[in-house]
Amino acid sequence: MEKIKTLADLKKKSQDMKSRIELREKSNAENLIQVKVAMATCGIASGAKETMEYFMDELDKRNIDAVVTQTGCMGYCYAEPTVEVTLPGKEPIVFGYVNTQKANEIIEKYIRNGELVEGIIPVNYQTIDNK
Secondary structure, eight states: OOOOOSHHHHHHHHHHHHHHHHHHHHSOGGGSEEEEEEOSHHHHHHTHHHHHHHHHHHHHHTTOOEEEEEESOOSOGGGOSOEEEEOTTSOOEEEOSOOHHHHHHIIIIIIHHOOOOSOEEOOOOOOOOOO
8 A cells, every 4th residue: 555645645545535435336336346355353364454455456556447345254264365256247256365466366367357266265055045
């Protein structure tokens, strides 16, 4: 995360944050890449804050339209930090043990090219259809 040294830096950071919030509020999130970082206590202790900041900074630097949000516990405490990535029109995929190096691989291979990478946590349940 870049350091704020001047009033101009602070104003720029404020404007960037306002732009991100507007994008999140005004856009149809289903048409954007969604990245959810688990930020429960176990995730934070394992480095989820750094992982989330990395995703936010790098997706912005690489001009990839995405919404990065934090979520609570995903139930995979053994694999923290965990990150759920949803590409438009695809089912969400949860990755475990996501540090900045793994986040870079997810951005370059999965988000940009749709190529699966190591670290996917398999779905171990199905929802009940009440129809």
